[in-house]
Amino acid sequence: DSGVTQTPKHLITATGQRVTLRCSPRSGDLSVYWYQQSLDQGLQFLIQYYNGEERAKGNILERFSAQQFPDLHSELNLSSLELGDSALYFCASSAASGGPNTGELFFGEGSRLTVL
Amino acid sequence: SQQGEEDPQALSIQEGENATMNCSYKTSINNLQWYRQNSGRGLVHLILIRSNEREKHSGRLRVTLDTSKKSSSLLITASRAADTASYFCATGLNDYKLSFGAGTTVTVRA
Numbered sequence: 001d002s003g004v005t006q007t008p009k010h011l012i013t014a015t016g017q018r019v020t021l022r023c024s025p026r027s028g029d030l031s032v033y034w035y036q037q038s039l040d041q042g043l044q045f046l047i048q049y050y051n052g053e054e055r056a057k058g059n060i061l062e063r064f065s066a067q068q069f070p071d072l073h074s075e076l077n078l079s080s081l082e083l084g085d086s087a088l089y090f091c092a093s094s095a096a097s098g099g100p101n102t103g104e105l106f107f108g109e110g111s112r113l114t115v116l
Numbered sequence: 117s118q119q120g121e122e123d124p125q126a127l128s129i130q131e132g133e134n135a136t137m138n139c140s141y142k143t144s145i146n147n148l149q150w151y152r153q154n155s156g157r158g159l160v161h162l163i164l165i166r167s168n169e170r171e172k173h174s175g176r177l178r179v180t181l182d183t184s185k186k187s188s189s190l191l192i193t194a195s196r197a198a199d200t201a202s203y204f205c206a207t208g209l210n211d212y213k214l215s216f217g218a219g220t221t222v223t224v225r226a
Contacts, residue, residue, distance in 0.1 A: 002158060002160070004158075033214070035216075042216065042217075042218045042219070043159075043204065043216040043219075045213050045214065045215060045216075048213070056213050058213055088156070090158060090159070092159075103147075103164060103208075104149065104161040104164060105149075105151075105159075105161065105206075105214060106161070107151075107158035107159040107160070108158050109157060109158045110156075110157075110158055112156075
């Protein structure tokens with residue numbers, strides 16, 4: 001058990017809908033990372049937050065947004081969903097702030113999103 | 117595009133044999149990490165090697181890093197069925213992103 005909790009584990013929805021994925025980092029970790037894993041794209045970095053502030057942005061679509069709350073949990077919002085958004089979405093946390101000090105990431109078990 | 121690329125894409129070995137996989141990357145790094153992912157599960161950190169280190173061991177794992185060739189290798193000795201998984205390298209850059217390769221799928225046959 002990594003200590004990172006993601007909900008929901010599975011989600012099935014229709015095109016055009018909006019969903020929110022939730023992540024609770026390990027106790028004490030200030031950094032939260034979001035990754036998307038699909039068969040054709042592999043593991044893609046979406047976004048990183050550190051202590052409530054956005055630190056880095058990757059290949060995150062404009063239809064997607066995220067935030068980290070004062071209690072350090074994070075949410076990833078996906079809107080106007082398309083078939084191609086079907087994927088495993090992982091949250092990871094780290095004690096480090098990122099950048100040159102990016103150390104070990106602790107991954108949750110993921111949220112599997114299926115868009116029909 | 118991926119910063120790190122693992123090679124081979126897939127590997128099938130007999131239990132007890134060694135498994136070696138390689139990772140090549142494109143730009144200078146601060147550290148390189150290896151992760152394991154069992155099917156459909158979250159990634160688990162295996163080992164981190166810093167840019168000023170050349171070799172690191174952890175149990176049955178041995179990682180090497182050659183910064184002049186921009187490559188790393190992961191060796192799993194005396195493989196077990198439980199080692200069946202996908203293995204990813206990840207590179208830490210100055211831009212705060214930890215970028216993962218496409219992974220090597222290892223199957224250990226009993």
